[in-house]
Amino acid sequence: MITIVDYKAGNLTSVKLAFYEIGQAAEITSDPEKIAKAERLVFPGVGAARSAMQNIEDLGLRGALSGFLNSGNPFLGICLGAQIILESSKENDGTDCLGFLPGTTEIFQSTKDVPLKIPQIGWNQVDFKKHHFLFNDIPSGVEFYFVHSYYPFPANNEDVFATTEYGDTRFTSVLGRDNLIACQFHPEKSGKAGLQMLKNFCGWKL
Amino acid sequence: MLTKRVIVCLDVRNKKVTKGVKFKGNIDLGDPVDMGAQYYHDGVDELVFYDITASAENRSIDIEMVKGVAENVFIPFSVGGGIRNLDDMRDVLLAGAEKVSVNSLAVQHPEIIRDGAKAFGNQCIVLGMDAKKTDLSSQFPSGYEIYINGGRKAMGIDAVEWAKKAVDLGAGEICLNAIDTDGVKNGYELTITKMVADAVPVPVIASGGAGVPSHLAEVLTKANADAALIASMVHFGTYTIEGIKKELKESGVSIRESWSL
Structure with missing residues (x-):
């Protein structure tokens, strides 16, 4: 289940x-x-970090989430759920987040030299940096569907599993450690590659 | 690198996908859920469903259809054509659509964009706009005017000004349909598409006029569109999604290549 x-x-x-x-x-x-x-x-979500953190507190979920993480069972964050697992977000002048992994959430910048549409909306390549069970039967470089203005910025390189390039920014698109894995894109909207990733998650044993 | 999107539009009338054909009226092409699922398997990047008679019949969008699509299609899809208020938006999104599209309603009641964006997020709200060439004037600095009700009613509003205002209100994407080129199959309207794409910080979907794959390449490169909408090119079997994407790739357009594993 x-x-x-x-x-x-x-x-x-x-x-x-x-x-x-x-x-x-x-x-x-x-x-x-x-x-x-x-x-x-599965810990999905879209929207702003601050209201999300407020909802997590109001619903009494912070302890439940860290309790689950300590159980060692598989945890999959998606989109906003791949951002607020970090320590803090740059959203709303800084928001304290869950801190399951060291790092922050940064925002895309549109500059004169590299003008960017923000949010990034659409299909972009996910380049695997090292193997993870979730990547089974999926080639590196396959496109997944993204909708986001902020991106995860983990403090430790060992926590980076895949990266993606938008404009001149190469950001972390899959991050994790131990029983925690999280992707910035939406596997549920990413066609067959996305469904394969969810299937892999269901078979992931630790 | 973010790829350019190929989006197929399905106009739905009496639960059937329909397409207007000159001198023949509308002809039924098939079931929207089956057709959507087929395009998904063929590698389309996104789908749009317009319930084209919902407004005229003053009823809400066919939610069973939206649910059927959501159960069979695992790429983003948007729904429009009969959105009357926030409740309609909520129903469509909860049924599994990624986005809702508003057009005439937003021109008449711009606050629906703001309210929708606030309730569901900017990324859920697509502004559909119909623009037609007119004389340059202080009223129309872009030379293009906004029409509503399927291109029947001129609104006296400048197209680029309206696009900017809608984005300020919270529209997360713009689907720009050029009335002059729509149905002509002679290519997209590059001038207004580029003006809007360069004026707003959100993605712009070009619509109206695609007849051959090079038309898509043109609007995606020369007019800076982020996505290109097609319908009859694929509905009548003239082209396949794969064939179109192959040509786009050969023209140097970055596209999503791996839809089958």
């Missing part, structure tokens, strides 16, 4: 439907007890 964390940060229907597509039962919940005791946890 896949447990999808609902902390009022966006629509989770497509995440659930993607797991159904690969034959996996999935449940959307805000219940701290269910989250702490989940077999496999």
Whole structure:
């Protein structure tokens, strides 16, 4: 059973439907007890870091999330869920985040020399830096679907599993450590490569 | 590198995908869910569904169709054509659509953009706009005017000014349809597409006029569009998504290549 964390940060229907597509039962919940005791946890989300962190506090989920992480079971962060696992975000002049990994969240900059559309919306290549179980049967350089203005900036190189280039910025698109893995793109909207990644997550054993 | 998107548009009428053909009226092409799923497997990057009779019949969008698409298509898709208010937007997004598209409603009630962006995030709100060439004047500094109701009603608003205002209000993307080139298959309207694409900080989808793959290459490179919308090119089997993408790649356009593993 896949447990999808609902902390009022966006629509989770497509995440659930993607797991159904690969034959996996999935449940959307805000219940701290269910989250702490989940077999496999998916932590999605879109939107702003500050309101997301506020919702996590209000719903009493901070302890449940770190409790789950300590259980050693597989944890998958998606999009905003790949950002607020870091220590802080540059959003709203600095927001304290969950701190599951050392690092921050940075924002794309559009400059005169390299004008950028922000948010980045669309398909971009994900270049694997080292192997992870989630990458099984997926070639490096395959495109995944991104929608974001901020990106994860982990402090340690060992926590970087894949990178992606937007404008002249090469940012971390997959990061993790031990039983934690997180991707900035949306595997549930990334066609067959995305579904394969979710399938790999379901088979990931630690 | 961010790739340019090829988007297929499906106009839905009485639960069937339809396409207007000169002198023949509308002809039915098939079931929207089946067709959407087929394009997904063929490697399209995104889909757009317009419920083209919802507004005229004053009913909400066919939610069962949206659910059907969401269960079968694992790429982003947007839905438009009958959005009347925030509740309609919520229904469509909760059914699994990535984005909602507003056009006439936004011109008449611009606050829907702001309210929608606030409730669901800017990335969920696509502004559809229909622009038609007019004389340059102080009222129309871009030389293009906004029309509503499927191109039937002129609104006296400058196209570039409207695009900028909509983005200020919270539109996360703009789908620009050029009335003069729509259905003519002679290429996209490059002038207004480039003006809008250069004026706003959000992605612009070019629409109206694609007849051959080089038209897509042209609008994606010369007019700085981020995505190109097509319909009849693929609906009638003249071209395949794969064939179009192959030509785009040969023209030096960066595209998503790996849709099958």
